[in-house]
Amino acid sequence: MIARTPHAPYYAVIFTSIMTEGESGYNEASERMMELVSQQEGFLGMESARNEIGITVSYWESIEAIKNWKMHMEHTEVREKGRSVWYKNFKVRICKVEREYEFEKNKS
């Protein structure tokens, strides 16, 4: 689903990754993180797709909210496992969303 974010400005974290072959436990962890992140204060939504690379974009009210999620204990543990097991390579970009527009076919 396309995230229903409020009007700009708000923040986006673009997480781009290439996985290793070792996917053990990844799906469970990913579901658990989705459950946790959606309870975080200031979380606005998330979009995710993967083929050769994975792209996950999460949206946030503030930089503060992003920092709080980064410091979340269970999330920190899972990130460690990401580095040691699941990910070959990743990049994280913290962005301020300045403008946006959207299109919906047959929207009256």
Place this chain on the structure above:
Amino acid sequence: MIARTPHAPYYAVIFTSIMTEGESGYNEASERMMELVSQQEGFLGMESARNEIGITVSYWESIEAIKNWKMHMEHTEVREKGRSVWYKNFKVRICKVEREYEFEKNKS
């Protein structure tokens, strides 16, 4: 591939989309746009993945460079076709990348 962007700040355009069933001509147009965009002044790289939704993130030196690409004639024609044929729904977010970090396994 994960885009090898320079140090922040720079800009990102997050394009999130849901396609219709009518994919006629989409792949050709997509390849042609990739060829054109990579020749644009100020273009820094692109990342793309699709399953239920598609996410394409392009990176740019400046807002100016993003505007120039938006006004590119052939790109404008293709965007019209995107609205009339290929996309059911999309959202475009223009962002300033403020910070970034990366991980590469076994990087010495």
